[in-house]
Amino acid sequence: MTARTSVEDDRNELEVALADDRAFEAWHRLTLPRVYGYLLRRCAGDASLAEELTQQTFIAAIDQRARFDGRSEAVTWLCGIARHKLADHFRALERDERRHRRMVLREIDVSSEARPDPIEERDAVARTLRSLPASQRAVLIFVVLDDLPVAEAARLLGKSPKATESLLFRARERFRRAYTDEAPR
Amino acid sequence: MTDEQLDVLIRSVDYDDALDPAFVAASAARLLGHVRRARAQDASSLGRLGRDLRQALGVPGRTMASPAVRGVSLLALLILGLVAGLLIAGALHRATPFGNGPLVVSVGGTLEAIDPVSGAVRRLLPRGERAEGVSRSPDGTVATFWTLGGSRDHLFAVDVDGGERRELAAGLSMTWDPSIDTWSPDSRSLATEVTLDGTARILIVDVATGAARAVTPPGMVAHNPLWSPDGGSIAFTPELGGRRGLSTIRTDGTDLHDVAGDLQGLSVAGPDTWSPDGQWIYFSADKDTESHAFRASVKTRSSEQLTQDGLRTYAMASSPDGSRIAFIAAADYGFDLWVAASDGTGAHRILAAGGLGGWSSDGQLILVKWKPPDDTLGGLGTIRPDGTDLRILVPFDPSCRRGWDESCVLGFGWGQARP
Numbered sequence: 094m095t096a097r098t099s100v101e102d103d104r105n106e107l108e109v110a111l112a113d114d115r116a117f118e119a120w121h122r123l124t125l126p127r128v129y130g131y132l133l134r135r136c137a138g139d140a141s142l143a144e145e146l147t148q149q150t151f152i153a154a155i156d157q158r159a160r161f162d163g164r165s166e167a168v169t170w171l172c173g174i175a176r177h178k179l180a181d182h183f184r185a186l187e188r189d190e191r192r193h194r195r196m197v198l199r200e201i202d203v204s205s206e207a208r209p210d211p212i213e214e215r216d217a218v219a220r221t222l223r224s225l226p227a228s229q230r231a232v233l234i235f236v237v238l239d240d241l242p243v244a245e246a247a248r249l250l251g252k253s254p255k256a257t258e259s260l261l262f263r264a265r266e267r268f269r270r271a272y273t274d275e276a277p278r
Numbered sequence: 279m280t281d282e283q284l285d286v287l288i289r290s291v292d293y294d295d296a297l298d299p300a301f302v303a304a305s306a307a308r309l310l311g312h313v314r315r316a317r318a319q320d321a322s323s324l325g326r327l328g329r330d331l332r333q334a335l336g337v338p339g340r341t342m343a344s345p346a347v348r349g350v351s352l353l354a355l356l357i358l359g360l361v362a363g364l365l366i367a368g369a370l371h372r373a374t375p376f377g378n379g380p381l382v383v384s385v386g387g388t389l390e391a392i393d394p395v396s397g398a399v400r401r402l403l404p405r406g407e408r409a410e411g412v413s414r415s416p417d418g419t420v421a422t423f424w425t426l427g428g429s430r431d432h433l434f435a436v437d438v439d440g441g442e443r444r445e446l447a448a449g450l451s452m453t454w455d456p457s458i459d460t461w462s463p464d465s466r467s468l469a470t471e472v473t474l475d476g477t478a479r480i481l482i483v484d485v486a487t488g489a490a491r492a493v494t495p496p497g498m499v500a501h502n503p504l505w506s507p508d509g510g511s512i513a514f515t516p517e518l519g520g521r522r523g524l525s526t527i528r529t530d531g532t533d534l535h536d537v538a539g540d541l542q543g544l545s546v547a548g549p550d551t552w553s554p555d556g557q558w559i560y561f562s563a564d565k566d567t568e569s570h571a572f573r574a575s576v577k578t579r580s581s582e583q584l585t586q587d588g589l590r591t592y593a594m595a596s597s598p599d600g601s602r603i604a605f606i607a608a609a610d611y612g613f614d615l616w617v618a619a620s621d622g623t624g625a626h627r628i629l630a631a632g633g634l635g636g637w638s639s640d641g642q643l644i645l646v647k648w649k650p651p652d653d654t655l656g657g658l659g660t661i662r663p664d665g666t667d668l669r670i671l672v673p674f675d676p677s678c679r680r681g682w683d684e685s686c687v688l689g690f691g692w693g694q695a696r697p
Contacts, residue, residue, distance in 0.1 A: 111320075117313050121306050130295040138293045144301050148308070155312045181680065188681050218291045237285045244410060244426055244456040251683025254411070254456025255502065255697075259547050263564075266520065269279050272287070 105163030107170075111155070120167075121151070127168045132175050135234045137219040146182060150175040176239065179231070180249040186227030221272045228252075229264035236261055378638040379418025380438055381645070383658065383672055384409040384688040389423060391438050392671055394643075394660060402436050403443060411454055412689030414438070415465035416639070420485060421691060422446070422468055424454045433470065435485050446483045447490035450474065457502045457548065458696060462509045467529075469493075469503035469512055480514050482529060493531050502548030504695060507556045513537070513549040522546045524561055524574055524581075538563075539580035544570070550697040551596040551603075551636075553620065560584075560594045560603060562697075571605050571622065584622030593634050593697030596620065598641040602663060605697075606634050611651055612682035615644070617663050628665030631656075631682075636696030645692055653679040658687055 104112070110120035128150055133143040153174050154161075161170050222230055228250065235246035247257035279287075380391040380400075387408035391400045402421065403409060409423035418438060425432045431454040436443040452472040459470040468483045474492060480503045483490040494500040499517040506513065511526045511533075522545045524538035537559060538546060544563035551560045558573040571585040571594050585591045590608035597603070603620055606613040607627075615632030618625035628644075635645030635658065643660040648668065650656055656679060657670035678686035 111313055111316055114310055114313070117310065118306055121309065122302070125302060125305065126295065126297055129297055133293050133295050134291070140298070144298070144305075148305055151305070151309050152312055155309065155316050158316060184680055184683055215291045215293070218287060219293075222288070233288060237288045242426060242453070242456075244454070247456060248685055248688070251680060251685045255458060255548060258456065258501070259564075262517075262522065262545070263566075265281055265284055267566075268284060268288075272279070272284075 105161065106167045107154075107158055107161045107163070110167070111158060124168045124171060125151075128171050128175050131172050132179065135179055135238055137222040137230075138215075139223075142182070146175060146178045149178050153178065176235075176249065179234070180251075183227045183231035184251060187231075190226055217272065221268055224271050225264060225267055228260055229267055232257060232261045233264050233268065377640050378643070379414070379693055381658075381671060381690060381692050382412055382414045382421040382438065383690040384412045384423065385672060386675075386678075386686045387688055389421065389436070391421070394638075394671055397671060400440075402438065402440070407443075408688075409434075410688045411456060411459060411470075412691050413459040413461060413468065414691035414693045415461050415485070416463060416693045417465040418693055419465065422459060422485070423689065426454065431472075433468075433483065444488065446485060446488040447481065448488060450481075450490055452481070455501065460503050460505045460512075460695060461693070462505050463507060464509055469505055471501055471503055471514075478517070480512060480527075482512075493527060493529060495531070495534070504549040504552065504559070507552050507554050513552065513559050515546050515548045522548075524549060524559065526559075526576065535579065537574045537576055537579045537581075538572070539574065541572070541581060544568070547592065548697075550594040551695045553596050554598060554600040558596075558620075560596055562592050562594060562605075564592075569608075571603070573620075584618070585625060589625070591616075595634060595636045595644075595695065595697055597637050597663070598639055598694070604634055604637065604644050604663070606632070612649055615646055615661075617644075617665075628663065629661055629668065632661070634697055635690065636692060636694045638692065639694055645690075645696070647684070647687075649674070649679070649682055649684060651681070653681075656684070658690065 110117050125147065129143055129147045132146050133140065136142045150171055154171055161167060222233065231250055232246055235241045235249055236243060243257050243261065244254050247254045250257060252260065378394060381394050383390050383392060388405065389402040389407065389409040389412065391402055408425060410426060411424040412421060414421045420435050421438055422433060422435045425434065430451050433446045434443040435446055452474050455471040455473055455478050457471040459468055461468055466485060468485055470481050470483065471478055472481050477496065478499050478501055479492045480494045480500045481490050482493050493512060494514065501515040501517065504513045511528055513524065513526050515522045516525050523536055524546045525534060525536050527534040541563050544565045546561055546563045549559050549561050552558065557576055559576060560573045562569055562571050569590045569592055570583050571591040572581045572583055574581040591605050594603050594605040600620055602617055604615065604617050607616050609630065612631055613633060614627045615629040615634055616625055616627050629646060629648065631648060631650045633647035633649065635647060637644055642662065644663055646661050647658055648656050648670065653676040657673040659668060659670035661668045672687060674684050675686050678684055
């Protein structure tokens with residue numbers, strides 16, 4: 094999908110999509126899977142969370158439509174909004190954890206059976222990620238999965254670069270320890 | 279498992295991203311209401327005016343509005359710019375000299391020099407530059423900053439009195455590792471942490487000539503440089519075997535050694551400040567939810583804990599005369615700002631919901647990031663060490679606040695070491 098629709102039509106992709114209901118539904122069908130897929134991976138496979146953040150992303154995109162300048166594909170812009178929604182989610186989680194003075198602990202299946210296949214490894218990584226405190230999970234997602242510079246991740250997380258760097262170090266350490274218990278054997 | 283193996287493992291994970299048809303249908307139905315409201319807004323007179331103004335400003339990818347609308351809009355902008363310029367000029371004219379020099383701040387990427395006495399603000403760079411990692415020389419004459427992105431990051435210096443920016447270390451292909459850049463006491467050199475050939479190293483940059491050289495050995499991962507008061511050494515955090523320690527090295531690359539001693543498994547967050555006599559290096563070290571303030575004796579190469587176990591303390595700064603330290607401690611809401619004697623005794627809280635930005639060079643003020651629960655109140659400002667006279671210099675935009683988090687102030691420097 095390109096930013097412009099035709100030589101005669103100088104509206105950008107988003108303006109065209111918002112012009113009538115059918116155009117929007119078509120654009121929504123096209124872009125929704127990309128945004129959802131982006132978020133699902135970063136939510137460690139939590140489909141309901143990914144759906145909720147996807148919906149928030151589209152609402153924000155409509156509200157902020159004037160900011161889309163058509164220079165990039167709209168789906169790229171949408172994923173940028175999705176990243177901010179994800180950061181908001183992790184910050185809210187972190188505040189909640191701090192408020193309650195506890196870490197988020199999830200039920201973990203510690204079956205001792207051998208789990209050699211990739212699905213089990215995927216699940217082990219997902220469980221390990223979910224067992225991390227929100228801020229540590231967030232920094233791993235932004236720096237490792239999204240390949241963002243630490244400074245950019247720091248901005249998203251609302252922390253100083255130095256604090257984010259330290260957070261990343263602790264996140265990797267904690268992931269390492271937790272994954273050792275979780276990894277397929 | 280190395281960091282690289284860990285990253286590969288996390289990146290390798292994929293999920294079945296097939297969408298639930300019920301979600302797709304419900305999503306579209308709910309969004310159509312928003313779309314229709316947006317359409318109605320855009321069709322209104324105000325909506326059309328907003329669109330025409332955006333087009334008049336020439337947002338790429340758009341055709342321009344009619345010449346008449348464009349002309350009126352540009353004229354309005356010119357008048358606004360003129361008024362703003364006159365206001366700024368007037369404010370600067372009222373500015374009086376002061377002892378601590380200007381506070382240099384990047385607000386949303388715009389680099390500004392602020393007179394902490396009068397509050398006058400002067401922009402140091404043209405609009406469009408996005409300055410991060412800001413620092414200011416101890417003599418108050420030069421600010422440095424980074425611009426990020428592209429194939430490498432760029433380090434620049436600009437005179438605080440104005441003038442063109444100039445690039446430093448221009449010949450190096452490097453990425454800035456966002457620790458706080460630190461100046462030599464003579465204001466001639468900057469130490470910064472960069473990634474060179476895949477390894478975090480400490481770089482010394484001659485600010486006058488732009489020449490740069492790495493001071494830490496090629497194989498050593500090194501973070502968070504902090505120049506000693508005599509200018510002869512740099513304290514930094516080496517990363518060895520998954521643990522971060524505290525070391526010093528001479529600026530010519532010799533005499534590298536650990537100074538923290540046994541921290542019983544705690545990891546050093548980074549050297550925060552030297553005592554002015556160069557005998558101590560203050561730092562915090564943490565493990566899981568535990569974090570304590572320490573000082574390491576450069577002479578005996580051992581550390582002593584300064585704060586009680588029950589207090590989760592972080593970032594510290596020594597007062598310029600070495601008699602006191604300021605630090606932050608975890609609180610029910612974010613962090614509180616505390617002050618203690620330099621040996622950790624007499625610790626007491628001076629400000630709730632306060633982050634630490636270091637001391638003024640005269641020791642009369644502490645720079646704070648005040649973030650009260652009411653998002654409309656906070657800002658970067660100063661407070662006296664006795665907890666009185668809180669004064670906000672850069673109010674935080676409420677839209678940049680999310681509870682304790684603030685995202686618009688991208689860096690600042692006041693010529694002193696800060697955590």
